[in-house]
Amino acid sequence: MRDIKFKFWNKRLKRISHAYSLGIIWQHLIEEFDVFDWDEVEELQYTGLHDKNNVEIYEGDIVKHRGKRYEVVWNGMGWGSWGMCDKNRLMCNKIYLGELEVIGNKFENPELLVVNK
Numbered sequence: 001m002r003d004i005k006f007k008f009w010n011k012r013l014k015r016i017s018h019a020y021s022l023g024i025i026w027q028h029l030i031e032e033f034d035v036f037d038w039d040e041v042e043e044l045q046y047t048g049l050h051d052k053n054n055v056e057i058y059e060g061d062i063v064k065h066r067g068k069r070y071e072v073v074w075n076g077m078g079w080g081s082w083g084m085c086d087k088n089r090l091m092c093n094k095i096y097l098g099e100l101e102v103i104g105n106k107f108e109n110p111e112l113l114v115v116n117k
Contacts, residue, residue, distance in 0.1 A: 004046070005045075006043050006044060006046065007058050008043055008044065009041060009042040009044065010040060015108075016105065017041075042060075044060040045059045045074075047072065049100075051063065051097070053101060055102045058105070059072055059073065059074060060072065060106045060107065061104070062102070062103055062106060062109060063100050063101060063103065064100070064101045065101075069112055069113060071106055
């Protein structure tokens with residue numbers, strides 16, 4: 001069973017928080033971000049997966065796979081179902097974890113999805 005963890009994008013401060021376990025999220029959001037309104041943050045859930053460098057993969061991360069860049073997204077096909085989509089929101093069908101590398105995220109590095117090289 002995977003750890004249930006989240007990172008958060010603070011819309012006001014324009015930065016990402018550290019990863020937090022489910023039970024201690026709100027306390028840390030208040031301490032780290034001075035957040036008192038849930039609308040100020042966007043949650044990014046941990047997928048339970050690691051890239052080839054053993055970096056945890058979260059929703060909203062931009063990953064490189066076989067020379068192309070993709071955003072990690074919830075694909076809506078069931079509980080715990082993650083996928084990768086390109087800049088046109090087209091899903092990548094075959095994912096080889098040994099080839100994935102986290103190179104940024106859609107908030108701090110949106111330019112990485114503009115040109116898919």
